[in-house]
């Protein structure tokens with residue numbers, strides 16, 4: 430099947446992960462041949478089980494930190510979506526060495542392999558790079574405000590920021606067609622709450638009738654984005670000839686506090702759960718620092734590809750709840 434996209438064969442690193450698996454699905458639906466590469470550390474074969482019968486889909490167990498696992502897979506593709514990373518606040522706090530090494534070495538390898546063959550590359554970055562900036566909404570040209578290096582959370586932001594610098598350096602030095610996407614709190618079916626993510630945790634708690642655990646006083650805000658909108662943005666970005674060398678926010682529209690989120694999850698699931706406030710020191714070990722507010726400025730990606738998220742927060746809660754009910 431011919432695709433309307435400027436690539437026929439895509440490699441998705443982290444393809445068995447939450448966002449990666451949705452991306453594979455979206456690309457396959459467009460007629461693109463897809464290879465998912467994943468070391469199954471935080472990803473799961475369950476996320477891609479439904480794709481395994483598709484003749485256009487191929488799954489390879491491999492680690493982006495090992496060139497041997499990566500080089501041939503990059504050769505086989507004409508576009509690479511580099512989604513593999515150590516993610517999730519809990520994992521980052523508990524395994525800081527693993528986080529830094531996975532993010533730096535993985536991206537170094539992907540960019541090196543892609544540069545040799547001038548493949549199209551998208552590097553998934555994160556809104557964490559904005560850190561505790563209080564200039565809302567966050568624009569791609571804004572200053573980035575990170576905290577002290579003794580707090581492990583900032584190692585994640587910093588490792589992803591180095592990934593961005595490296596991607597842009599390859600673009601500058603050798604013309605590698607690479608796009609950086611800063612993802613803002615992507616949520617939806619198949620995301621696990623195991624690594625700390627708030628919406629799957631709240632939904633599971635609400636459905637079980639347990640208290641929803643709001644960390645801190647719940648006044649911190651986030652802007653959530655349905656994974657279907659996120660992957661739509663990623664595919665359109667890599668398909669656009671003018672995106673190369675650019676950094677783009679990809680996120681949702683509604684900024685709300687975590688306390689309000691808990692109330693929305695309770696209402697959306699018809700739960701009788703109550704809300705329990707837990708101090709940050711109890712929720713996370715020691716030197717933890719949370720971001721007070723987070724909201725993307727989406728004007729750059731809207732201007733280039735007409736990006737406009739279609740799913741609301743209530744759609745997200747309904748989709749996540751539906752998945753939890755059938756799991």
Ligand code: UDP
Nearest residue numbers: 518625626627628630642643644649687719
């Ligand atoms: N959070 C919470 N209860 C939980 C899990 C997370 O109140 O059970 C809070 C967390 O402290 C943060 C927000 O929800 O303020 C979003 O957390 P998540 O880990 O999903 O994403 P990130 O912090 O990376 O934005």
